[in-house]
Amino acid sequence: MNVIYQFTFILVIFCLTSFTTKDEETKLVAKKIVTHSKYQEVTIKKSTFGITPEGEKIDSYKLKNQNGMEVDIITYGGIITDLKVPNKKGISENVVIGFKTLEEYLQPNPYVGAIIGRYANRIANGKFSLDGKEYQLTLNRPPHSLHGGEKGFNRVVWKAVEVKSGKKASLRLSYLSKDLEEGYPGNLQVCVTYTLTNENQLEVLYEATTDKETIVNLTQHSYFNLSGDFSNTILEHEVVLQSDKIVSINENGIPTGEFEWVANTPFDFRTAKKIGKEIGVKNEQLERGNGYDHCWVLNNSERGKTIVAKAYDKVSGRLLEVTTDEPGIQLYTGNFLKGNLPMRTSGFYEHRTGFCFETQHFPDSPNQSNFPTTVLIPGKKYKTKTTFTFSVN
Numbered sequence: 001m002n003v004i005y006q007f008t009f010i011l012v013i014f015c016l017t018s019f020t021t022k023d024e025e026t027k028l029v030a031k032k033i034v035t036h037s038k039y040q041e042v043t044i045k046k047s048t049f050g051i052t053p054e055g056e057k058i059d060s061y062k063l064k065n066q067n068g069m070e071v072d073i074i075t076y077g078g079i080i081t082d083l084k085v086p087n088k089k090g091i092s093e094n095v096v097i098g099f100k101t102l103e104e105y106l107q108p109n110p111y112v113g114a115i116i117g118r119y120a121n122r123i124a125n126g127k128f129s130l131d132g133k134e135y136q137l138t139l140n141r142p143p144h145s146l147h148g149g150e151k152g153f154n155r156v157v158w159k160a161v162e163v164k165s166g167k168k169a170s171l172r173l174s175y176l177s178k179d180l181e182e183g184y185p186g187n188l189q190v191c192v193t194y195t196l197t198n199e200n201q202l203e204v205l206y207e208a209t210t211d212k213e214t215i216v217n218l219t220q221h222s223y224f225n226l227s228g229d230f231s232n233t234i235l236e237h238e239v240v241l242q243s244d245k246i247v248s249i250n251e252n253g254i255p256t257g258e259f260e261w262v263a264n265t266p267f268d269f270r271t272a273k274k275i276g277k278e279i280g281v282k283n284e285q286l287e288r289g290n291g292y293d294h295c296w297v298l299n300n301s302e303r304g305k306t307i308v309a310k311a312y313d314k315v316s317g318r319l320l321e322v323t324t325d326e327p328g329i330q331l332y333t334g335n336f337l338k339g340n341l342p343m344r345t346s347g348f349y350e351h352r353t354g355f356c357f358e359t360q361h362f363p364d365s366p367n368q369s370n371f372p373t374t375v376l377i378p379g380k381k382y383k384t385k386t387t388f389t390f391s392v393n
């Protein structure tokens with residue numbers, strides 16, 4: 001009897017210890033996987049995208065993370081050609097308007113996917129004064145100047161450097177804009193860094209320095225359609241903009257110098273509202289923009305941290321959230337898309353099949369003394385960051 005007791009006791013102890021060991025082992029393995037995936041690399045791959053008519057080679061860089069997100073950027077215009085993001089079923093699809101070839105990007109197009117500079121948005125009559133001197137910019141939207149002029153940063157070739165740090169990967173694009181290029185004073189050394197993280201964030205960091213007093217206002221002009229299906233318009237997207245007022249514009253899209261409260265107007269996006277809900281109502285500002293093409297003054301209590309804008313597509317479940325340290329955001333609803341730009345496979349991008357969230361300083365700031373300044377002086381650095389975070393809901 002004693003022997004049987006002793007045997008059972010030893011057996012129980014054996015089983016208990018072996019289970020504990022197994023349990024510990026499982027935990028360790030699991031821990032290992034978690035640790036491993038946490039440090040899985042965001043990769044960058046370079047390829048040739050095309051050759052310009054001037055014989056310049058244009059490269060494409062693919063940044064790819066471990067959570068289904070991919071960003072393709074070309075050195076021409078710093079353009080985001082492709083941005084793949086998973087939907088609620090985990091299927092990654094393109095959520096930005098883009099073309100397949102360099103030839104298509106070289107054709108006139110409304111700033112598709114590009115970096116905008118030196119001055120995003122409009123400058124009235126392309127004129128401004130600095131240091132007692134008047135400057136005249138190229139009038140590419142006569143009688144005004146839009147998005148940096150005839151050959152803005154969207155049409156120049158940028159130098160690229162890959163920066164890898166494991167959990168993130170960046171593409172650092174640089175360009176030297178010479179004194180008086182498109183009429184802007186000062187040699188401006190510009191650097192735009194795109195960073196993709198494993199948390200499905202795309203950060204855009206803009207930096208610039210000058211050797212002469214000048215003005216700078218950079219942005220990114222991707223047209224989003226979170227449905228991933230560009231035969232859909234963006235009118236069903238629900239948008240939130242943390243803003244109480246817009247910069248009022250005249251019939252040429254130039255600020256009147258006044259702000260307009262959004263309360264009780266179609267411009268109120270303080271709580272989620274479909275883009276299409278009031279875009280067609282009779283409203284002077286909407287008529288002037290041909291829809292939404294306005295700069296919202298951001299409340300942005302904690303600059304760079306507060307989510308200032310959101311867009312959500314219910315069918316795919318994709319949610320885009322924006323943080324920025326800029327004072328404004330231009331919501332542009334693709335009002336000038338008119339079915340003449342080719343989609344990647346077949347068909348054309350029709351009216352309102354993409355919207356832009358262009359974080360920026362207010363339009364025409366150099367001529368509006370009550371707007372935050374866009375002046376950059378030698379010895380100071382222009383530095384601003386916008387983050388686009390994707391998730392599903």
Ligand code: GLA
Pocket residue numbers: 110111121146253293330332336356358
């Ligand atoms: C910006 C402008 C619009 C238009 C688009 C591109 O959003 O405000 O008027 O120029 O770019 O067409």
